[in-house]
Amino acid sequence: MRYSTLLFDLDHTLLDSDASERLAYAHTMATVGVTDGERHFERYVAINRGMWTAVERGEMQPTDVRHRRFEQFNGELGLAADPHDMADAFVWGLGAFGDLYDGALAVLDQLAARASLALVTNGLSDVQRARIERLGLGDYFDAVVISSEVGVTKPRPEIFDVAFEQLGRPSKVSAVMIGDSLTSDIKGGAEYGIATCWFNPNGAQAGPGDGVTHEVADLAELPTVV
Template structure:
């Protein structure tokens, strides 16, 4: 007889790009928000936003900016670069509301959570904005799924900094590091953070991006079913 037993006791799981289809929601929000606010967005609007947004989030991960800085600066800079009229703060808040409304699971994410919930402890570990992440968790019916939710904006430190892992481990009751796996799509925050902290890492890479870093994840997967199999392995029942 076979039963499923946990290979790990805890999983630290990223949100955007791992569980939530952020790219889809972002694309829709960038398309509909200008129309809602009567902002005449030029063709290069999305590309300009992506470039500025990536730069600011990189500075955030490096500890040079706060989440609030990212939130307030990115559309202000987009409006300045493109010479757009209007209030970038109003635009930003409308964009985030649209982002929440368009939140969906990535393919396989809901099934992944169903497979591992109650078998391993689950911590959502995210660098996203606190109000947005809480709203998306509620919208997708995940309020009772996670044992703990650690959001960088709320705790004052972000991935890949070891401080956010200290906080997560404290909330988990300080398990042994070999009992914890981090799962995420970002080499620079999820995998770098886990590697530096000394825990096993699982890089979710469905698009098969080339790893140009000096990091070697413990696991690299294309499908979240693979992550579930890693977290809950098949073992013989000798009871």
């Protein structure tokens, strides 16, 4: 065990966010009466991804993504549905659907017995709070930092400041940021001056300047790596 302070990303690191998103999308389309929504799902995904990338760059606020992704989606597809109704249905669905990856709770159990854990996520408060409650994650984390609640987003250092403050200001050398995103988790952790662990289940390639300290392809590797 090298680290006593473990900062975790949630989406696509602990949570199967693809399943959550697909089910929430289907629920949203059903709610507004769109019967052929499935064939537009990839377009939705691209719009959504583009907006979260803009959030990482500091060009948008997380709370703006909530309905603006559906404004753009409706505009492109010529749908008359109210984007705010769609946002409400989607946010409810994201909170209600999607499971943790296999083995995630067992790993958290093992790590929480030996280290302080924080969840540091770039999500929306209502989505992430519903998930944390439904999945029973609250007991594992000594700090939960959600970007839309604190007004700052990974990779910005201020969100790490909030986490460190909530954890009682542990030393940076004790800490590692664990997540799937090179642009938010790994870049953010590296620029904050802490170690990083890239969750890379698909065998993607990182560059030498990406700031990856450790890499795992499976969450089960975490207890031996960090």
